[in-house]
Amino acid sequence: MSALPETFAWRGREVRWQRLGAGPDLVFCHGTPWSSALWRPFAESLAATHTTYLWDMPGYGASSKDAAHDVSLDLQGELFADLLAHWDVESPVVVAHDIGGAVALRAHLLHHAPYAALALVDVVALAPWGSPFFRLVHDHADVFAALPARIHEGAVRAYVAGASHAGLAPAALDALVAPWLGDVGQAAFYRQIAQADERYTDEVEPLLPDLDLPVLVVWGEDDTWIPVDRAHRLADVIPGATLRLLPGAGHLVHLDQPAPLAVALTQWLGGLGA
Numbered sequence: 001m002s003a004l005p006e007t008f009a010w011r012g013r014e015v016r017w018q019r020l021g022a023g024p025d026l027v028f029c030h031g032t033p034w035s036s037a038l039w040r041p042f043a044e045s046l047a048a049t050h051t052t053y054l055w056d057m058p059g060y061g062a063s064s065k066d067a068a069h070d071v072s073l074d075l076q077g078e079l080f081a082d083l084l085a086h087w088d089v090e091s092p093v094v095v096a097h098d099i100g101g102a103v104a105l106r107a108h109l110l111h112h113a114p115y116a117a118l119a120l121v122d123v124v125a126l127a128p129w130g131s132p133f134f135r136l137v138h139d140h141a142d143v144f145a146a147l148p149a150r151i152h153e154g155a156v157r158a159y160v161a162g163a164s165h166a167g168l169a170p171a172a173l174d175a176l177v178a179p180w181l182g183d184v185g186q187a188a189f190y191r192q193i194a195q196a197d198e199r200y201t202d203e204v205e206p207l208l209p210d211l212d213l214p215v216l217v218v219w220g221e222d223d224t225w226i227p228v229d230r231a232h233r234l235a236d237v238i239p240g241a242t243l244r245l246l247p248g249a250g251h252l253v254h255l256d257q258p259a260p261l262a263v264a265l266t267q268w269l270g271g272l273g274a
Helices: 040-046 073-087 099-109 132-139 141-145 151-159 170-180 182-194 205-210 228-239 258-272
Strands: 005-011 013-021 023-031 053-054 095-098 115-125 216-220 242-246
Touching: 005 073, 013 040, 013 073, 023 099, 040 053, 040 258, 073 099, 095 099, 095 258, 099 115, 099 205, 115 228, 115 258, 132 141, 132 182, 141 182, 151 170, 151 182, 151 228, 170 182, 205 228, 216 228, 216 258, 228 242, 242 258
Parallel strands: 023 053, 023 095, 095 115, 115 216, 216 242
Antiparallel strands: 005 013, 013 053
16 A cells, blocks of 8 residues: 555646544645655654644655646645645645745645645745756756666765755665656656746745744754755744754754754644644
8 A cells, every 4th residue: 555545636647645643734745856755754743633644746756747747836836725625624734845835835825725834844935946956957957867777866866865964874865766766757856857946936935924824934054955044034034933943954854853853843833732
C-alpha cells in the first residue's frame, strides 16, 4: 500500500494524500525537490492531538508526473484550495515549507481558502529565490534534462546534499534522491524547475500585509538556499508574525534540527489553542 493511500483527481492529475489522527485540522505542504515524506514524522507525532493531512503535489512524490501537466505554482495554489474543499476542511492550521509556502499563500490570498493560522518554514515567498544551481537549471532545463542518467543522479545528489547544513545520512540522501531517478523522475525533476517563476510570488507579495491570522515564521539560520534575511523580511511585512530562528539548520530543517523544529511548532500550536 502506498504511504499516501488516498487519491484526489484534479484536472487529469492524481494527487496522493493521507489523513491521520483526530482533533483540530493541521495540513502540511511540502516543497521542492521534496515530498510529504519530510513532514511525515511531524504529522504522525501531532496526530495524537490533531487531524493531520499529508499530500504530494502533482509532479512530486507519489502523485502523478504526467509530462503534459503543468506543475507551476499558480496551478498548485489553485489545486490546494480545491483539495481543502474536497477534504471538507474549514479553517485548518497550515504548515508549509519551501515552495509549499508560495502554494499555501496563493491558495489563501488569491483563492480565498480560509486558514486558522499559518506556519512558514524556510519558504519561497519573497524574491529573489532559488539556489544558484536551481537558477542555472531553470535557464537551461532542456540541456539538463538530456543528461545521461548517471550524471543526472550525481548532480541531484550534490544538489540535495547542499540543502542540509548538518549533513545527510546515506539512507536519508538515497530516499530524497530516489523519486527523481529513472526516465519519469529525471524528466519531472527538470520540468518543475523549468516552470518555476518568480511572478507567482510577486503576485502575492503585495498582499502579505493583508494577512489577518496568526503566522509563525521558522527558519534555519544556516539556510544557503533561501538565506535567513528572507525570514526577517517576511516577519517584518506580515502583521504580528512570530519569528523563530533555528541554529545549526539549513534548508532541510526537518532533518538538520528535527527536535527544535518540533518544539517550535508544538509551542506555537499550543499558544493557538489548536
